[in-house]
Amino acid sequence: MNELYQIPYEYSKTGDITIGEMTTQFDFLFDTMSFCEHPQTAVVNELMAMTKNYQHVLSLVFAVNQINKNPKILPNISLGFHIYDNYLSARMTYQNTIKLLSSDNMIVPNYNCERQNNLIAAIGGHNAEISLHMANIFGIYKIPQIAYSILAPARNVKIQLPSFYRMIPNEANQYAGIVQLLLHFQWIWIGVIASDDDKGEQFLHTLLPMLTQHGICTPVIEKTLTLSDVLENPETLETLHAITFSIINSSTKVFVVNADPQTIACLKWLIYLYKQLEDIIQVSIGKVWLMTAHWDFSSETFHRDFDVQVFHGALSSAIHSNEVLGFREFLQLLHPNLPKGDGFIRIFWEQAFNCLFSDSNGDSENSNTCTGQEKLENLHGTHFEMSMTGQSYSIYNAAQAIAYALQQMLSSTIKHNSGRLDPPNFTPWQLHSFLSSISFNNSAGDFVSFDENRELAAEFDIINWVTFPNKSFLRVNVGRMDSKALLEQRFSINEEAITWHSSFNQVLPIALCNDNCHPGSSRKKKEGEPFCCYDCVPCPDGKISDQKDMNDCFQCPEDEFPNKNKDQCLPKVIIFLSYTEPLGITLAFVALSFALVTLWVLGIFIKNQHTPIVKANNRDLTYSMLISLSFCFLCSFLFIGQPHTVTCCLRQIAFGIIFSMAVSCILAKTITVVLAFMATKPGSRMRKWVGKSLANSILLNCSFIQAITCAVWLCTAPPFPDFDMDSLTEEIILECNEGSETMFYCVLGYLGFLAIVSFTVAFLARKLPDSFNEAKFITFSMLVFCSVWLSFIPSYLSTKGKYMVAVEIFSILASSFGLLGCIFFPKCYIIILKPGLNNKDQLIKRNNM
Known part of the structure; x- marks a missing residue:
C-alpha cells in the first residue's frame, strides 16, 4: 500500500530496539479532501517551521546517544529511534503512527515482513489531540506511549488509555498553583484568555470555578480565534478588533493565558493588530501575563520582528527542568551536513537563520546563503535555546525511563530464564509492569517516577521571563508549586527575584476592582457589583483590622485594646491605687x-x-x-x-x-x-x-x-x-x-x-x-x-x-x-483653751442654771 501523503521529514537511526517519537516541527494548511480522486498531498500554504521545537528531536537523539554510551544500561543492546512529524494534522498523525508500526516505506498494518526496527515504545505528542490520535493506534497493540502534552487527552487516562503515560505532572496541580500565585500577590481582579475550542472550554471549565471559590473575579474573559478561522472568514476581523481593545484597554492588569501555541499565536496577532490600528511603533501594553505550562516563549519565523518586550516580566508555570551535562556541547557540534538521516535539520537551519542552502529549492528572493557555519547560540531565544527546555527535558526523561524499564525487564527475564533473551523477541506489552513502577535519578540528579495515574510525580516551576531589546530573554526560576508536598511547602516564591514589566517601575502590580482597604477598616460589598468590588468602612469601636482588605474586624484580646487608628492592639496598663501616684x-x-x-x-x-x-x-x-x-x-x-x-x-x-x-x-x-x-x-x-x-x-x-x-x-x-x-x-x-x-x-x-x-x-x-x-x-x-x-x-x-x-x-x-471632730474636738477645746470650765463647780453651776 502506498502512502497517502509524501512529506519527507523524518529522522531515524537503527538499533536492536527502536524508540519512536511523534514530534511537532512544521505546520501546513492542508486542502480538504473531496474523495473525487485518489488522495494525495495538497498543501494550501508553504511550510511554517516551529524552530524551537527542533530541540524536541535533538533531546531524544542526545538521550539515545547517552544510553548507548553507558555500559551500565542495556549492555550489548543498542537503542535506535525513528522520529516523524505530525504537522498538527490528525490524518498525518495517524499515517505516521501507522508507519512506525509498518515495514519501511510501506503502510501495511499488522505486517512485519523484513522489518528491521523493533519498536518497543513511543514518545509523543506535543498536545492532547495529537497524543490521543497516537493512543488510538498504539493502544490496540499495547505499545507504551509516553506523552509530553500539558493537558491529558482523556479525563480518566489510566482507564480509558491503559497504554498511555505522561512525563508531565497532573494539570490540576498547575491550576491550584496558579490560584495560589494570584492569592499570594492579592490579584483578585484578573482577565482570562483561552482558545475558542474544546481545549479552551476545558481550561475555563476547570479554572473559573477555582477562581470564584477563592474570591477571584474575572471581569474579562476572551476566547481567541485560530489563524485558519481568520483566513477562512474575513468577517472575523471585527471580532478580532473587539477582542484586541477589550484586552489592551481593559483596566485589568493581570491576564491568565492558556498558553497553547494556538492561543499565543492569536495573542501576538492581536498585539500586532493593535499596533497597526493605533499606528504605534513601540507599544507598552503594561500587563502581567500569567501563562500556563504550554508557554515556551517560542516565535514562528514569520514573527521574527515581533516585539518580545511586550511579554517582559511575564510569569509562567513550567515543567520542572534541570541542566543536563553535555547537552550544550552536543548542540555546539551540530552541523547541517553531519547528522545522517536527519530530515529536519536543513529546513530548520534555513528558517532559523533566515537563509537558503545553495542547492535548496526555496524562495530565490532570499539573498542570504546558508554556510553551515552559523552558530546556534547566536539565535534569539524565541527561535532556539541552548539550554534544555521543559518539554525537551520531558522527552529526555521519557527515553531514560524506557531504557531503565528495559534494563529491569532484561534483568528479570535473564533471572527467570537463565539465559540471554534476544531483543527481537521483546514484546512491548511486557514493558508496562516495569515502566509503571520505574524510579531512578537521571543524569541531572532529578528523581523520576510515575504516580498512580501514570503521570510524572513532580512539581511545576514558576518562571519569570525577562526580555531584552535585542530580542533575547532570560528564564528565571522564582518558585515552585507542588500539590503533593506538605501544606506549608506546596507553594513557594521569591518575590525579590521577580522582574516586572517596565511600566510598573518594579513595583508589585495591583489587580483589584478598587483600592485596598487599609488596616483599621474592613470590606463591605457594593450592591450590584461583582463580589471583588467593595467599599471600605472603619472598624467599630473595640475592634481592629491589622491587614489590608480584611472582610471583618476582630476584637483585641482581653489584655489589649485598639489604638487610635484601629489597626493595632496595644497592651493594657495594669492600674491600682499606688503609693507612687x-x-x-x-x-x-x-x-x-x-x-x-x-x-x-x-x-x-x-x-x-x-x-x-x-x-x-x-x-x-x-x-x-x-x-x-x-x-x-x-x-x-x-x-x-x-x-x-x-x-x-x-x-x-x-x-x-x-x-x-x-x-x-x-x-x-x-x-x-x-x-x-x-x-x-x-x-x-x-x-x-x-x-x-x-x-x-x-x-x-x-x-x-x-x-x-x-x-x-x-x-x-x-x-x-x-x-x-x-x-x-x-x-x-x-x-x-x-x-x-x-x-x-x-x-x-x-x-x-x-x-x-x-x-x-x-x-x-x-x-x-x-x-x-x-x-x-x-x-x-x-x-x-x-x-x-x-x-x-x-x-x-x-x-x-x-x-x-x-x-x-x-x-x-x-x-x-x-x-473625731464632732465628739472630741469640743472637749479638747475646753481642756486646752478653757480649762476653767473643766471643774466640778462649773459643771454643777451649769447644771443648776
Missing part, C-alpha cells in the same frame, strides 16, 4: 495625719483623765473609741498599694470590725447616758444596769456579731486579687474581688444598722443637760457618719478602678474624722 500619696498622708491627731487627742485625754469632762460619760469607752478611730484611719493603708491575697482579705474585714467597735463605743456611751439619767429618778430600777459592765457588754457583743459575719465571709467566699479586663478600655484594673457581694453588703448593712441605732438613741437624748452628756455631739457626729456612708454607696457603684478604692478610703477618712 499623687492620689495615693495624698490619701496616705491624710490617713496618717488623722491617726496622729487621734493619738494626740488620746494623749490629751489620758493626761487629763482625772478632770470632770474626761471622767464624764465613761472614760474607758472614750479611750476605746479613740483607739478604734486611730485604727480606722490606719486601715486605709490596706486599700493603697498592689492588692495581694492577704491585703484583700484584711482590708474589708479590718474595716468592718474596727468601725463596728467605734460605732459600738458610741452606742454604749449613748445608752449609758440615757440609763444614768433614768437611774437618777426616785425609785428607779435602772440603777442596777448603770456601770461599766453594761457598756463593755454592748461594745463586745456588737463587735462580736460583726466579727462572726466577717469570719463566715472568710470561710465561704473570701476576697481575692482579680483583674478587671472589661470596665476600662485601655487599662486592666487590679482590684480585690469581694468574693461574695452579699457578705460585703451584710457587713456594711450591719455597720449602718449600728449607726442608725446610735443616731436614734442620741437624738432622743439630745435634750439632757449638756454638762453630763454628749448626746448632742453624738447626734451630729452620727448624722455626718450616716451622710457620708449613704453617699458612699452610689459613688462606689458609679466609679471604676483605683477611683473606686479612693472613694472608699475617702469615706473611711471622712466618717472617722466626723466622729
